[in-house]
Amino acid sequence: MLQLAPTPLPSPAAGRRPRPSSACICCSSVRALEEAKRVVLVRHGQSTWNAEGRIQGSSDASVLTPKGEAQAETCRQMLASDSFDACFTSPLARSRRTAEIIWQGRGRGRGDGLIPDPDLREIDLYSFQGLLKREGRERYGPLYRQWQKNAAEFSIDGHYPVQELWDRARSCWERILAHRGKSVLVVAHNAVNQALVATSLGLGAEHFRILLxxxxxxxxxxxxxxAGGGPPTVCLNRLNQTPNSPVAGGSSAGRKTSKRIILACQGATQSSSESSPQPSPAWSWLAIGMKTGETNASLILVMYTVNCPLLWVPD
Structure with a gap:
């Protein structure tokens, strides 16, 4: 079993707002679960502002493009065999529409069974919202570079957007895990879904943009x-599953990235088949790797486990 420990936090420098705790959400703030629960996180399809290269944040001025609608339909087909008891969704139009497409045939009518949660909105970027990215660079200069290079410490208009986002993610987990359903779908956004994955594993805001x-x-x-109660164990079963190869060339989540995490799942081996009558590839993580822009290697192996999912076991 691969266990992750919470990232230790440095002492905040004088005058700097301390980062929120990176403790796993499965701690004292979340009650013990009575039964197992699966949560599937999905980002919305391509929006008009994605296509324009415009900074969206929590603005609700963009909608799905035809490509985004097609992506949502592909995702619906990809999840067709999964059973869900409920669907939490961001109230923003691009996510709401994606959820409606994926949820087709599951409720009694359009939107039936969808649970809007305002804390699932995208990261609040205040004065940046609505700007083209080049406009952000030209108008804000050093501040925009800080957003690009050190997002966890970035502040704008008196706010720390990424730190606020991590707080919201913890709040969302309270409601998602309290739902009586055994399998819950969540349709939201890139940044907030990153925060949900990270906080569930006890990772702090410094991991923003790593889990694109x-x-x-x-x-x-x-x-x-x-057993005996207490916080549950958390298994990251799949990360950013799409119909495309995770090591293919190009950008990630609509932007260039120099580093990202890839989880590769192995198939059954002879030895694993002998020890487990019904091995499941989805539970057999082979590697966790980092793809970098500075190397031709598709995958740099940094951890190796056999027939073991990535687990977070809180203390």
Whole structure:
């Protein structure tokens, strides 16, 4: 079993707002689960502002493009065999429409069974929202560079957007895990889905942009109760699953990235088949790797496990 420990936090420098705690959401703030729960996170399809290269943030001025609608339909087909008891969704139009497409045939009518949650809106970027990215660079200069280079410490208009986002993600987990359903779909946005994955594994805001979510990419988290009560174990079963190869060339989540995490799942081997009558590839993580822009290698192996999912077991 691969166990992750919370990232230790440095002492805040004088005059600097301390980062929020990176403790796993499965701590004292979340009650123990009575039964196992699966949560599937999906990012919305391509929006008009995605296509324009405009900074969206929590603005609700963009809608799905025809490509975004097609991506949502592909995601619906990809998840067709999955059973969901409820669907939490961001109230923003681009996510709401994506959720409606994926949810087709599951409720009694359009939108039936969808649970809007305002904390699932995209990251609040205040004065940046609505600007083309080149306009942000030209108008804000050093401040925009800080957003690009050190997002966890970035502040604008008196706010720390990424730190606020991590707080919202923890709040969302309270409601998602309290839902009585055993399998819950969440349709939201790139940044907030990153924060949901990170906070479930006890990762702090410094991991922003490492867990990028592509348009209509799906990530799966499994929560399992612990014997005797206490916080559940958390298994990252899938990360940003899309119909495309995760090591293919091009950008990630609509932007260039110098580093990203890739989880590769191995198939059954002879030895694993002998020890497990029904091996499941989805539960057999082979590697966690980082793809970098400075190397021709598709995958740099940094961890190796056999027939073991990525698990977070809180203390």
């Amino acid at each position: 979510q592509s348009n209509c990419g799906a990530s799966v988290l499994d929560f399992t109760p612990r």
